[in-house]
Amino acid sequence: MARWQGGWLALAAIAVLWAAWPQAARAFGDEGSFHPRVLLTGTASWEGARRSGSSQWSWELKRRTSAPARSVPTAVRADTSSLLAEPFVVWAGEGPVAPLTPREVDNLRRFFAIGGTLVVDDAAPETGQFGRDVRRELGRVLPDAAPLALPETHVIYHSFYLVPRPVGRIEGAKKVDAVVRGGNTQVVFLAHDLLGALAVDPSGIPAFAAVPGGESQREQARRFAVNIAMYVLCSNYKDDQVHAPFLMRRRGRGVP
Amino acid sequence: MLVALVGLLLLLVELRRSKAEGRVGIALTGLLASALALGALLRPVTVVARGTRVGAKVLVLVDQSRSMLLPGAEGSRDETARKAVERLQKSAGEARMTFLGFGEKVEPLPPGGARPRAQRSDLLGALRSVLVQADEMPQALVVVSDGRLEGPGPEQIGEALRGLLPGKGVPVHAVAVAEREPKDASVRAVRTAGAAVAHQPVSMTVEVGCSGGLSCESLPVAVRELLDGAPPALLSSGVARVVDGKATLELQMTLDRAGPRLVEVAIDAPEGDTIPENNRRTLAFDVSRERVRLLHVAGRPTYDVRALRNWLKSNASVDVIAFFILRTERSDVHASDSELALIRFPVEELFTEQLPSFDAVVLQDFNAEPYRLLRYIPNLARYVEGGGGFVMVGGPEAFLGGRYQGTDLERVLPVDLKQATSGDTTFDLAPVVPRITEAGQAAPMLAPLRSLFGNDLPPMPGVNLVGDPKPGSLVLWEHPSRKTRSGRPMPLLSLGEFGDGRSVAIALDGVHRLGFSEFAERVAGRGHGALWDGLLGWLMRDPRFEPAQIELPQGCAAGEPTTLRVAPLPGTSGTLSLEIFPANERKGPPAFRGEAPSTGKPVDLPIGALAPGGYMARVKIGAGSGARRAFACEVGGDEWADPRPDRARLGAIASSTGGRLVDASDASKLSFPQALEINAERSVTPLLPPWFWTLGAALFLGIHWLFRRRGGLV
Numbered sequence: 001m002a003r004w005q006g007g008w009l010a011l012a013a014i015a016v017l018w019a020a021w022p023q024a025a026r027a028f029g030d031e032g033s034f035h036p037r038v039l040l041t042g043t044a045s046w047e048g049a050r051r052s053g054s055s056q057w058s059w060e061l062k063r064r065t066s067a068p069a070r071s072v073p074t075a076v077r078a079d080t081s082s083l084l085a086e087p088f089v090v091w092a093g094e095g096p097v098a099p100l101t102p103r104e105v106d107n108l109r110r111f112f113a114i115g116g117t118l119v120v121d122d123a124a125p126e127t128g129q130f131g132r133d134v135r136r137e138l139g140r141v142l143p144d145a146a147p148l149a150l151p152e153t154h155v156i157y158h159s160f161y162l163v164p165r166p167v168g169r170i171e172g173a174k175k176v177d178a179v180v181r182g183g184n185t186q187v188v189f190l191a192h193d194l195l196g197a198l199a200v201d202p203s204g205i206p207a208f209a210a211v212p213g214g215e216s217q218r219e220q221a222r223r224f225a226v227n228i229a230m231y232v233l234c235s236n237y238k239d240d241q242v243h244a245p246f247l248m249r250r251r252g253r254g255v256p
Numbered sequence: 257m258l259v260a261l262v263g264l265l266l267l268l269v270e271l272r273r274s275k276a277e278g279r280v281g282i283a284l285t286g287l288l289a290s291a292l293a294l295g296a297l298l299r300p301v302t303v304v305a306r307g308t309r310v311g312a313k314v315l316v317l318v319d320q321s322r323s324m325l326l327p328g329a330e331g332s333r334d335e336t337a338r339k340a341v342e343r344l345q346k347s348a349g350e351a352r353m354t355f356l357g358f359g360e361k362v363e364p365l366p367p368g369g370a371r372p373r374a375q376r377s378d379l380l381g382a383l384r385s386v387l388v389q390a391d392e393m394p395q396a397l398v399v400v401s402d403g404r405l406e407g408p409g410p411e412q413i414g415e416a417l418r419g420l421l422p423g424k425g426v427p428v429h430a431v432a433v434a435e436r437e438p439k440d441a442s443v444r445a446v447r448t449a450g451a452a453v454a455h456q457p458v459s460m461t462v463e464v465g466c467s468g469g470l471s472c473e474s475l476p477v478a479v480r481e482l483l484d485g486a487p488p489a490l491l492s493s494g495v496a497r498v499v500d501g502k503a504t505l506e507l508q509m510t511l512d513r514a515g516p517r518l519v520e521v522a523i524d525a526p527e528g529d530t531i532p533e534n535n536r537r538t539l540a541f542d543v544s545r546e547r548v549r550l551l552h553v554a555g556r557p558t559y560d561v562r563a564l565r566n567w568l569k570s571n572a573s574v575d576v577i578a579f580f581i582l583r584t585e586r587s588d589v590h591a592s593d594s595e596l597a598l599i600r601f602p603v604e605e606l607f608t609e610q611l612p613s614f615d616a617v618v619l620q621d622f623n624a625e626p627y628r629l630l631r632y633i634p635n636l637a638r639y640v641e642g643g644g645g646f647v648m649v650g651g652p653e654a655f656l657g658g659r660y661q662g663t664d665l666e667r668v669l670p671v672d673l674k675q676a677t678s679g680d681t682t683f684d685l686a687p688v689v690p691r692i693t694e695a696g697q698a699a700p701m702l703a704p705l706r707s708l709f710g711n712d713l714p715p716m717p718g719v720n721l722v723g724d725p726k727p728g729s730l731v732l733w734e735h736p737s738r739k740t741r742s743g744r745p746m747p748l749l750s751l752g753e754f755g756d757g758r759s760v761a762i763a764l765d766g767v768h769r770l771g772f773s774e775f776a777e778r779v780a781g782r783g784h785g786a787l788w789d790g791l792l793g794w795l796m797r798d799p800r801f802e803p804a805q806i807e808l809p810q811g812c813a814a815g816e817p818t819t820l821r822v823a824p825l826p827g828t829s830g831t832l833s834l835e836i837f838p839a840n841e842r843k844g845p846p847a848f849r850g851e852a853p854s855t856g857k858p859v860d861l862p863i864g865a866l867a868p869g870g871y872m873a874r875v876k877i878g879a880g881s882g883a884r885r886a887f888a889c890e891v892g893g894d895e896w897a898d899p900r901p902d903r904a905r906l907g908a909i910a911s912s913t914g915g916r917l918v919d920a921s922d923a924s925k926l927s928f929p930q931a932l933e934i935n936a937e938r939s940v941t942p943l944l945p946p947w948f949w950t951l952g953a954a955l956f957l958g959i960h961w962l963f964r965r966r967g968g969l970v
Contacts, residue, residue: 032766
């Protein structure tokens, strides 16, 4: 435990140094930057090795793209008004999920009503308990919207990288399910432990092994994470007609 | 009477046969007795009657359209008509003549020297109006005209006239004021199929003609858009092959900019053309949009970019072409190009050949320098001045952060950048709640947002540093505490007009909080769309967001006094300022400038006489934004398009109603129905009292009997 505390301190120090280092401003006050906030419900807390996953997500996005991202993402509780401050949130966890309180249900409905996007990341897809429970609870929040499998032509697979399929810490299912409302993909269900693939330990080494593909799979997971962030920031920009011929040609050449 | 005569006759026969004495007395007394007896029977009276002779009512309708300014038989057609009128007056005799002028309407004939001003000559409308109001139907009509009349041609005009006239036998005489066709080549008519829509080709039919023996087998035709401060842009051209004095040419033109536009259709007339004024027609088009074609360029993806893109994509009236910079030179993508879904930013293509195809360009948090846009910034500035819409949305790479100060683009921004700051800082990260200015509270483009939030706005994360608003710009939001170097509140949302175009400067990158925040949630996130609906609508001159509607009730004839009507939006107030600029290649002073108090009601503004050409009227009310209206002033307009006199039509008018067609010089030869004698007063007085006749008859009958007895005839 002492080793972990020291590790988090080091990570925090790195983050502070990074934030203080002179660099181009990414957006006024970070307000418009990509911010993978972690959604907390009931009495849940956000701790453990995957906690670095969201900051790594930001770091990978900033390193690889022009998009600004929040260096130290925060957690947000589902029953607070802060949920409505930004349009993106990640609901990650493992194990059973307690039923949402009426206030949480109401707040989440308001979040979706103004166009929020939620990524559900099951950290233990092997059991699937978290994913099932979250689907059950989201069924209460959005009773009129059933999850459907996203086709492989969905923009989430080509919003920045050409990604052939979703992967995370585990290879998982070839497709992801999503709730699409008014033409917008508002909930994405991942059963691949994406934050687990991104998480690093205090020394910067991946916190979990990516199976079965190892580091190649992890790279694909990072690319998929970047694509999700780009989808959150640009919506279906890459589905525009000006991009379509180019992407069709590139896919036609068998490039992944 | 007969009995008396027979009696007298018998008496004469009797006296002739007899030798009686006193035959003279017998005859005289018999005669007198008979006369008096007749008087007793007939009772003669004296009748005193007083009456008048009333001449036939004749209406003389004199053409007052502008075609009467063209050459006629004796000077201009109008001068010829005046001489014909004088001849008619002199030869009228007892006819009662009423002289009326007709054009768009009918009115008493203006005194000599007044120029005909009507833009058309509606004879049938004039007749209808006169006959409906007349308390006495005319017995004859005279039309003094060149025959260039609106309505049916020679074949049908007779029938149309007979349907109007009160009955058979009312002749309509025609006096032709011109006989010979002038030597002229002209644009006779320009017709477009349907309304003009931006970016959509419009089919145009151009009719040209040659008359008076002018030699023109082929006429080059050019269609140009008149621009403010720039040379006219050629839209289409062709050559019309003239057969039998006329030709029709089908052309297509595409207007890229929506809003009020001026188009000139001109021919290259051959030598000898005597009426050069009708070699070109200037047409005002109100170009609409089927969809707004908008170029959205973002320097990086952010939540502000996401919000704007989502709104643009959800708006069915917007066709958005987006380019977001997703990767910079510093980006370590950790992949080969073939693994990326990225395309090159086609800066050259977009900002050269494609630029005119867009209605508006949005640069959001975009630095021009790294993406080689700097070299195309003059194009972008010209695009705005030529009628394009432009929005600069804030962010670290916008305004000073994008190094736009001193560039041509700054010229078309509503805020000054050179005066923005003296240091290296280009933005202020302190959160701010923008303050709505007085102009912002009245501005129609913010009305959709105000209807949701009133005067509340959410806090926004920082601002770009900008300088003072440019003269004529409109500041809708300002910083509540930060000042420009001149000490004025720093503008955060401002609008401006530059040439034919408009631009918007948003020195913020947090307007997405109007769509996604706890503040925004109370109106279901509609605030962001409401703001952009107003801004884009204003940029595209949506009438909902224009401060006033501008009309020319009587049109505009070059050289004639013109009136412009301004109908402000309800609720607007302040001084109404009007400027009228000619569509010149070079910018110059306005042709007219004036002010009037505005009470929110329509106001008529006399703008004097303008020279021929295309004009743009710009109206501004108070501190609000401006409204525009394009209009053309022509010397002759439609009336001069075909200058040939139409004698056949005048002949048809006369022959179909029993009238005569005469030349103006023969106007005095027209004859009109005879005058009628009308009794106004009649008195009857007995010549003598009745008893006198009876008594006299009895007396002379007695004397006659005495004479007869003395003569032995009893």
